[in-house]
Structures are given as structure tokens and as C-alpha cells.
Amino acid sequence: MKKVIISLIMMFGIISSTSFAGTLVINTDTSDAAPKEAFEYIIKKFEEENPDVTVKWNVFDHEGYKQSIRNFLNTDPPDVANWYAGNRMLPFVRAGLFEDVSDIWKDSGWVDGNLSENMEHAKKSMTIGGKQWGIPYTYYQWGVYYRKDLFTANGISVPKTWDDFVAACATLKAAGITPITIGSKYLWTTAGVFDYLNLRTNGYEFHMDLTLGKVPYTDPKVQAVFDKWDELVKPGYFLENHAALSWQEALTPMVNGEAAMYVMGNFAVAPLKEAGLRDSNLGFFQFPEITPGIPMAEEAPTDTVHIPSKAKNKTDAKRFLIFMSRADVQEEINKILGQLPINKNSSVKKGDPFLKAGLNMLNNAYAMAQFYDRDAPAQMASEGMKGFQEYMSNPDRRQKILERLEKVRQKVYK
Amino acid sequence: MELNNSKAKRITWWQKNQVKISPWIFLAPGLIFFSIYVIAPIFVSIGISFYQWDGLSPSIYVGLQNYIELLDDEYFYISLWNNLKWLIFFMLAVPIGLGLAIFLNQIVFGIRLIKSLFFFPFVISQVVIGLIFTWFYQPNYGVIAPFLNFIGLEGFSILANENTATYGIIFAGLYPQIAYCLILYLTGLNNINPEQIEAGRMDGAKGFHLFWNIVLPQLRHATFLAIVVTVIGALRSFDMVAIMTQGGPYGYSNVLAYYMFEQALSEYGYRMGYGSAIATVLFTIMMFYILFFIYRMYRNEREDNN
Numbered sequence: 117m118k119k120v121i122i123s124l125i126m127m128f129g130i131i132s133s134t135s136f137a138g139t140l141v142i143n144t145d146t147s148d149a150a151p152k153e154a155f156e157y158i159i160k161k162f163e164e165e166n167p168d169v170t171v172k173w174n175v176f177d178h179e180g181y182k183q184s185i186r187n188f189l190n191t192d193p194p195d196v197a198n199w200y201a202g203n204r205m206l207p208f209v210r211a212g213l214f215e216d217v218s219d220i221w222k223d224s225g226w227v228d229g230n231l232s233e234n235m236e237h238a239k240k241s242m243t244i245g246g247k248q249w250g251i252p253y254t255y256y257q258w259g260v261y262y263r264k265d266l267f268t269a270n271g272i273s274v275p276k277t278w279d280d281f282v283a284a285c286a287t288l289k290a291a292g293i294t295p296i297t298i299g300s301k302y303l304w305t306t307a308g309v310f311d312y313l314n315l316r317t318n319g320y321e322f323h324m325d326l327t328l329g330k331v332p333y334t335d336p337k338v339q340a341v342f343d344k345w346d347e348l349v350k351p352g353y354f355l356e357n358h359a360a361l362s363w364q365e366a367l368t369p370m371v372n373g374e375a376a377m378y379v380m381g382n383f384a385v386a387p388l389k390e391a392g393l394r395d396s397n398l399g400f401f402q403f404p405e406i407t408p409g410i411p412m413a414e415e416a417p418t419d420t421v422h423i424p425s426k427a428k429n430k431t432d433a434k435r436f437l438i439f440m441s442r443a444d445v446q447e448e449i450n451k452i453l454g455q456l457p458i459n460k461n462s463s464v465k466k467g468d469p470f471l472k473a474g475l476n477m478l479n480n481a482y483a484m485a486q487f488y489d490r491d492a493p494a495q496m497a498s499e500g501m502k503g504f505q506e507y508m509s510n511p512d513r514r515q516k517i518l519e520r521l522e523k524v525r526q527k528v529y530k
Numbered sequence: 531m532e533l534n535n536s537k538a539k540r541i542t543w544w545q546k547n548q549v550k551i552s553p554w555i556f557l558a559p560g561l562i563f564f565s566i567y568v569i570a571p572i573f574v575s576i577g578i579s580f581y582q583w584d585g586l587s588p589s590i591y592v593g594l595q596n597y598i599e600l601l602d603d604e605y606f607y608i609s610l611w612n613n614l615k616w617l618i619f620f621m622l623a624v625p626i627g628l629g630l631a632i633f634l635n636q637i638v639f640g641i642r643l644i645k646s647l648f649f650f651p652f653v654i655s656q657v658v659i660g661l662i663f664t665w666f667y668q669p670n671y672g673v674i675a676p677f678l679n680f681i682g683l684e685g686f687s688i689l690a691n692e693n694t695a696t697y698g699i700i701f702a703g704l705y706p707q708i709a710y711c712l713i714l715y716l717t718g719l720n721n722i723n724p725e726q727i728e729a730g731r732m733d734g735a736k737g738f739h740l741f742w743n744i745v746l747p748q749l750r751h752a753t754f755l756a757i758v759v760t761v762i763g764a765l766r767s768f769d770m771v772a773i774m775t776q777g778g779p780y781g782y783s784n785v786l787a788y789y790m791f792e793q794a795l796s797e798y799g800y801r802m803g804y805g806s807a808i809a810t811v812l813f814t815i816m817m818f819y820i821l822f823f824i825y826r827m828y829r830n831e832r833e834d835n836n
Binding site: 182183186190207208210211213300301302303356357358359360361489494495497498502503505506509520523527 | 584585586587599602604667668669685686687689690692775776778779780781792795796797798799800801
């Protein structure tokens with residue numbers, strides 16, 4: 117059924133790309149409910165404001181999009197496509213498939229106020245080779261989601277330092293509760309833990325150097341990260357059998373009260389609440405400090421919109437990108453998404469404690485990492501995450517894994 | 531006169547060669563499509579394996595670099611080793627299928643229904659089987675969890691353990707494969723010559739002896755087919771791995787077919803050259819097998835004809 121829909125959509129795409137100027141073709145991967153609703157709303161609003169433009173919108177299956185975008189950027193380019201910031205867009209930029217949109221970022225006349233100023237904190241992740249290649253419209257925080265009631269029952273307060281955090285884990289473990297749940301079947305969840313341990317142990321600059329391939333994986337500073345990780349893995353503070361579970365399946369122990377914490381992105385809140393948790397027993401805290409004095413950088417993956425360089429209607433595409441950068445538009449779109457706007461002048465959905473906490477945290481963040489698989493190149497990311505998963509199951513293989521990752525690094529970044 | 535002559539000539543040429551040419555005309559559509567969609571891609575793929583290419587940027591010629599890297603790739607050896615495990619244990623489908631076929635080859639009331647039920651696993655999509663077995667294996671709430679608890683392996687996850695994951699997948703893969711072999715043998719058993727069995731009985735053969743010396747030789751064609759199908763099934767075992775573990779935990783249940791996909795086409799892959807190199811290795815292994823079996827088939831048929 118899905119395939120039929122996709123092929124119908126693709127046929128539709130082929131037909132629509134041949135249509136006249138004034139038609140704006142937008143391809144998105146927003147097949148999930150909330151993102152789809154958000155784009156529906158935003159496209160309607162754009163059409164109302166720009167009556168001379170007709171939008172043709174093609175929704176792709178979220179997973180399938182990662183494959184399709186490689187094809188349609190070459191063969192049947194839309195005028196606007198959504199994607200992700202950081203190294204994730206590097207292959208397309210390098211292959212000349214994304215349009216340079218630095219002029220939108222530079223020219224304050226385009227938008228209400230200066231874009232570079234309003235989105236300063238996100239500019240770095242949109243920049244490759246000194247130019248900007250798209251417009252970010254939403255992001256969300258990562259951190260630790262926890263069961264408030266389990267913390268209270270065991271006399272634990274929200275940990276601010278690493279020692280508190282490890283002590284909390286020990287208390288929970290002694291009480292028969294799995295301290296941290298994780299489902300690593302699809303690997304990327306392990307990278308969330310690694311990123312935070314590295315950001316807190318060595319800081320943002322070192323993390324970036326590592327993901328940019330400037331530092332060997334056998335560096336003592338990386339060893340230090342794994343020393344900290346050892347403190348959680350060796351006593352068995354993570355969920356057993358995590359390699360067999362997807363991230364959603366690993367939510368179950370937390371909902372059942374068998375596990376207390378999850379290092380996760382804010383998208384975990386919706387399924388947790390659907391499963392029955394409430395604001396009263398579900399909480400969020402910032403990943404605790406490890407090395408004192410290191411400024412706190414956070415993990416905040418950013419979603420973006422781009423203009424394919426082979427697009428036919430670049431004028432209207434630019435209008436759409438500018439529209440997407442506006443404070444009021446980002447406010448609306450993120451209200452529907454339940455995520456955070458990039459534009460500093462947007463306000464956040466009221467009454468959502470997780471968004472409030474996230475906004476507060478990110479506004480005070482020293483810097484923002486995109487996530488290991490967006491900051492590091494694809495091959496490094498895939499080998500790295502495989503290594504993290506292996507390490508979490510076999511902490512004694514650390515040295516072997518790091519040496520293997522170093523070998524990969526030398527190949528990937530040469 | 532002149533015209534007549536040339537016409538006569540043309541007809542003669544056609545008549546002379548008609549018998550030789552007409553099979554090729556009939557084969558032409560098949561041959562053309564086979565060359566375009568099967569033969570040509572093999573060579574193109576081997577060609578790509580000498581390049582470094584992400585599918586978007588221009589490709590760079592790297593010679594044998596991909597193969598050299600392959601020799602130094604831990605995951606490649608794990609995958610190769612797993613392919614070997616698949617080859618060996620997947621073969622169990624042949625004797626088990628034969629056993630079931632003999633068991634079901636009797637005439638009692640309702641046997642047709644029972645036969646079709648045994649054949650059922652082969653009808654279900656592999657994806658569905660993979661998914662269901664994944665649920666079976668779930669550490670805490672899967673169907674086999676009570677059994678694992680009973681033998682003292684509480685919370686043990688077959689698919690999350692690097693030593694058991696591959697066997698878990700092979701076991702799931704056997705489920706439809708046994709049904710396939712069963713069907714091959716059931717049709718084989720239908721074609722057995724009852725007179726030969728009768729003659730054997732008269733000469734005093736019974737039980738295993740009768741089966742081994744009289745029934746099994748007559749099932750030779752079914753056995754041959756079952757083995758070929760199972761070997762190829764084992765070598766291209768992709769869907770089960772993709773559904774059940776995606777090669778995990780950390781690449782320990784990977785097989786060459788899936789590793790190729792992972793490197794060339796998955797979310798973090800797009801190393802077309804490297805993926806093609808893996809494909810070429812897999813192709814070589816398969817080619818050895820296939821050539822060996824074709825040779826045997828050819829020899830057997832010649833013997834039959836003599």
C-alpha cells in the first residue's frame with residue numbers, strides 16, 4: 117500500500133514539475149502525523165499570503181525519503197526540499213545539488229530583522245565552506261527524561277553533577293529498578309549517550325574536532341569519555357538486552373516503572389504520554405556536568421529546508437525559505453510539531469514543561485551539536501555507533517573497538 | 531527471369547537456415563532482456579567495484595583499493611563466516627523436509643488439508659516470518675521466554691547476543707525453507723515407481739534399507755533441486771537479516787548480501803564501489819557453487835541418456 121502511495125506521489129511529482137511558473141513544488145519527508153499537519157498548515161498560510169503562487173506538495177515516506185532525495189535532486193528536482201543540518205547535508209552540497217542561499221542570511225532587507233542575528237546560534241550548522249545552504253525551521257533538545265515518582269520514592273533529587281548521577285543510578289539499581297533504559301537495535305541511541313559524555317567530559321570544541329576527524333579515537337581524552345561510560349556500563353546501569361530493542365520498545369520498561377531514566381530527544385515525550393505517563397510523573401533534566409568548568413553545550417538536531425540547485429522556480433522557492441524563517445511562522449509550525457523554533461523572536465507553546473525546559477536550556481547553551489550521525493560523516497557515524505553498541509555490551513573490548521574506529525577515521529577523513 | 535532467380539535464391543536461404551534460425555528468433559526477446567537486466571549489470575557492478583563513488587559525486591578510479599580494504603575489514607570476515615554458518619545449517623531443511631514428506635505421504639482422511647497446512651509457511655512472506663520470530667525471541671514477553679526462564683536463562687535475548695543471533699535468524703529461515711523442500715519431495719514421492727518398491731520388497735529389503743537403496747535414488751532429482759534452492763537461499767539470505775537484526779548486534783549477524791546493502795545503499799552507506807566489491811566476492815562464491823551443480827547436472831543427464 118505504502119509503495120503504491122509513494123509511486124503515485126512520484127508520478128504526481130513528475131507531472132507537477134512540468135507545470136508552469138508560479139507553481140512551487142515542495143518535497144518533504146513529513147509522513148508522520150504532527151509534521152504533516154504542520155506543513156499542511158504552513159503551506160496553506162503561504163498560499164494565502166502569496167496568491168500568485170500555487171504549491172504542489174509531495175509527501176514522502178519518512179524512511180524512504182532518505183533514498184528518494186538522492187534520486188529526485190538529480191532527475192526531478194522540486195523547488196524546495198526538507199533535510200537536516202550539519203554534515204548530513206554535506207554530500208548534497210559537495211555534489212552541487214543544493215543552492216547557496218547565503219544572500220537570504222546576509223540581506224536584512226529580506227526579512228523582519230536580520231536573519232543572521234535572529235538565528236545566529238544555528239548559523240554554524242548551516243554553513244559549509246563559508247556559505248549557507250538552507251534555512252532551519254525547527255529543533256528539539258536532548259537530555260535525560262526520568263520518572264519523577266521513582267526518584268521521589270527512592271529519595272533521589274535531580275542530579276546536577278556526575279557523582280550525583282552515578283549515585284542516583286546506584287540507589288535505583290539497589291531498589292531493583294533499571295536506572296537507564298535504552299534500545300540500541302538501530303544503533304543511534306548509543307550515540308546520544310556518547311555525545312553527551314564527550315560534550316561534558318571534553319567540551320564542545322573537542323567533540324567537534326573528533327567528529328570532524330581531527331583527533332584520533334585512541335586519544336587519552338576519548339579514553340576519558342569511556343572511563344566515565346564504564347562507570348555506568350560496568351555496574352549494569354543500562355537496560356539489559358538493549359541491542360534487541362528499538363528505541364520505542366525500550367520505552368516500555370520506563371512506562372511500567374521498571375526503568376527510571378532515558379537519555380533521549382524530546383520526541384520521546386509524545387509516545388511516553390500516549391502510554392499513560394503525565395507531567396506529574398515524567399520529568400526532564402539537563403545531562404549533568406562531568407568536568408567542572410566546561411561550558412555546557414547541548415545536543416539539538418535541526419530540521420531544515422533547502423532549494424535544489426536544479427530547481428525551476430527559484431524565485432518563489434526563496435520566498436518560501438524567507439517565509440519559513442519568519443518568527444511568527446516558526447512559532448506556528450513548532451506549536452504543531454511540539455518542538456522548538458530557531459528564530460529567537462518566536463515564542464513557545466505555553467503549558468508544555470518539556471518545551472519550556474528545552475528552550476531555557478538551549479537559549480543558555482554554550483553551543484549546539486547536531487548529533488553524532490549528523491556531525492560525523494556517514495561512514496564514520498555508522499562504524500562509530502556500531503562500536504558504541506558493541507562497547508555497551510562488552511565494555512572490556514573498549515581498546516579493540518577504539519583502535520578499529522581509529523582505523524576507520526584514517527580512511528574516512530583522508 | 532532475373533527477379534525470379536533472386537527470389538528463388540532468397541527462399542532457398544531461408545529454407546536452408548530456417549531450422550537453425552527459428553530457435554534464436556524465439557529466444558531473442560528473452561535473451562535480449564536477460565542480457566540487459568542480468569548479464570550487463572553484473573559487469574557494470576564489477577566495474578564500479580574499482581571506483582570510489584557515493585552515487586552523487588563523480589566517481590574516482592581507485593583500482594583494487596576496495597578489495598584491499600575488504601581484506602582488512604573485520605565485518606567482512608564476520609559476514610563471510612556467517613554465510614558459511616547459513617550454508618551448513620540451512621542444509622538441515624533438506625533432510626527435515628524429506629522426513630516430513632515421507633511422513634505425510636500416506637493416504638488417510640484429511641491428509642490434503644494437513645499437507646497444505648505444512649506447506650503454509652512457504653506461502654507467508656519472509657518479512658512476516660522474520661517479524662513474528664523476532665517477537666518470539668523477545669527477552670521478556672516472547673513465547674519462548676517461559677522456556678528460557680525454565681532452563682535458567684532468564685531475560686536472555688537470542689537476537690541481542692553476538693553468539694546466538696545468527697542461529698536465531700537461521701532457525702527462523704528454516705521454517706519456510708523446510709516447507710519448500712517438503713513440497714519438492716512430496717512431488718518426487720508421487721513419481722516413484724511402485725513396481726520397483728514391490729520388487730525390492732520381494733527381494734527382502736525393508737525399512738531403512740528399502741528407503742536408502744530404492745526410494746532415495748528415485749528422489750535424486752528432487753534432492754538435487756532442494757539442495758540447489760537451499761544453497762542459493764542461504765547465500766542470498768537478506769530479508770530475514772534485514773527484518774530481524776539489521777546485521778546487529780554490532781554487525782555480528784551480518785551476511786555478505788546484507789553487508790553489501792549496508793555499505794552501498796543504507797542510510798549511512800552510499801559507498802557504491804565498496805558495496806560492489808562485496809557483491810563481486812559474493813557473486814564469485816555463488817558462481818563456484820552454481821557451476822559445480824550445473825556441471826553435475828550435465829554429467830548426470832548424459833549418464834541418463836547413455
